[in-house]
Each structure stands twice: as structure tokens, then as C-alpha cells.
Amino acid sequence: MDRDLTGLPTVPPAEYVGAIAQHVSSVCVITTACQGRRYGLTATAVASVTADPPRLLVCVNKSGLTHEKILAAGAFCVNVLAEEQAGIAMVFAGMGGREADRFAQGEWTVMATGAPALLGASAVFDCRLAETGQQSTHTILFGDVVAATHRKGADTLLYGARRFRQLRKVFNAQGEPVDYL
Numbered sequence: 816m817d818r819d820l821t822g823l824p825t826v827p828p829a830e831y832v833g834a835i836a837q838h839v840s841s842v843c844v845i846t847t848a849c850q851g852r853r854y855g856l857t858a859t860a861v862a863s864v865t866a867d868p869p870r871l872l873v874c875v876n877k878s879g880l881t882h883e884k885i886l887a888a889g890a891f892c893v894n895v896l897a898e899e900q901a902g903i904a905m906v907f908a909g910m911g912g913r914e915a916d917r918f919a920q921g922e923w924t925v926m927a928t929g930a931p932a933l934l935g936a937s938a939v940f941d942c943r944l945a946e947t948g949q950q951s952t953h954t955i956l957f958g959d960v961v962a963a964t965h966r967k968g969a970d971t972l973l974y975g976a977r978r979f980r981q982l983r984k985v986f987n988a989q990g991e992p993v994d995y996l
């Protein structure tokens with residue numbers, strides 16, 4: 816390394832937050848089941864890690880309730896929401912109030928890990944918790960995917976610049992409009 820980068824200050828958190836808001840993501844609901852009860856939260860900090868082994872990651876705030884339940888269960892399910900499921904995203908983000916039954920909306924089934932999966936989701940990944948990484952306020956949860964399903968042709972709900980969004984246009988490398996399939 817020809818430069819000493821250690822003295823370079825990082826940007827103020829608010830500056831980072833403003834810029835990262837432009838990073839549009841799909842909206843997911845991360846679920847788990849623990850001692851017969853279901854838990855879940857809305858999350859956009861979800862990414863694919865590797866295809867072989869099939870592994871993904873989710874960043875979950877340690878201060879939430881679902882965080883400890885996922886660790887206790889050793890499993891979680893990533894439900895990638897379809898664009899008509901924004902209402903579910905809001906409930907799982909806590910906008911329905913602390914006491915709201917987050918699973919009252921939508922139809923749910925149970926995956927092999929015991930975690931709930933949302934019927935009609937754009938994609939579902941049932942995961943066994945493989946590893947964790949500690950990053951300040953968040954835990955990075957790495958999940959090995961034991962089941963994956965998707966709804967071919969479904970448009971996924973997006974979130975960017977602090978708003979829910981829908982896909983506007985689908986095109987190929989030549990800029991020509993194409994069907995989503």
C-alpha cells in the first residue's frame with residue numbers, strides 16, 4: 816500500500832445513511848420460530864454470499880426481538896416480498912404497533928427448519944444458521960439454504976430513498992424491452 820489510510824476519517828453516519836438510501840434493495844421478511852412462537856422482521860440488508868454452497872446473509876439489529884429468537888432457533892427463513900405485499904413489510908417493520916400480531920396478514924406455511932414462509936412471496940429461502948459475524952449494532956447471520964422456491968414472473972417489492980418502490984422497466988443489455996421471465 817503506498818498511502819497511509821489509517822488517518823482518513825470515516826464520514827459522519829448521517830452522510831452515510833443519506834447516500835446508502837440510494838442503494839435500492841428488495842424488501843424481505845426474515846422469520847423464525849422458537850418454542851412454538853413465530854417471530855419476524857422486515858429487512859433489506861440481505862445478500863447472496865455463494866451459490867456452492869448455497870449461502871446468503873442477513874444483517875439484523877441486535878436490539879430487536881427477532882434477533883435473539885433466530886440465534887436460539889438456529890434457523891431463519893428469508894421471504895422476498897412481491898410488490899403487492901408492502902402491507903406485510905410495514906407490519907413486520909413494527910408500524911402496526913408493538914403488540915400487533917405480525918402474522919395476522921398473509922397466509923403462512925411452515926418450512927423444514929420450522930420457520931414460517933409467506934405464501935405468494937416472490938422467493939423463499941429456508942436457512943440453517945451457519946455462522947455469525949459481529950458488526951457494531953448488527954449481527955451478520957449467514958444461512959445455509961436448505962430449501963429455495965420462487966414465483967416465476969413475480970415482481971419483487973423494492974425499497975430505496977426511504978420509499979417502497981415497484982420495478983418500472985425491464986430491458987436487456989441492448990436496452991430493448993423484454994418480458995421479465
Ligand SMILES: Cc1cc2nc3c(=O)[nH]c(=O)nc-3n(C[C@H](O)[C@H](O)[C@H](O)COP(=O)(O)O)c2cc1C
Pocket residue numbers: 842854855856857858859860861874875876877878879880881882907908909974
Ligand atoms: C424497509 C425497511 C428495511 C429494514 N431493514 C432492516 C434490516 O436489514 N435489518 C434490521 O435489523 N432491521 C431492518 N429494519 C427495521 C426492522 O424491520 C424493525 O426494527 C423491526 O420492528 C424489528 O423487529 P423485531 O424487534 O421483532 O426484531 C428495516 C425496516 C424497514 C422499514
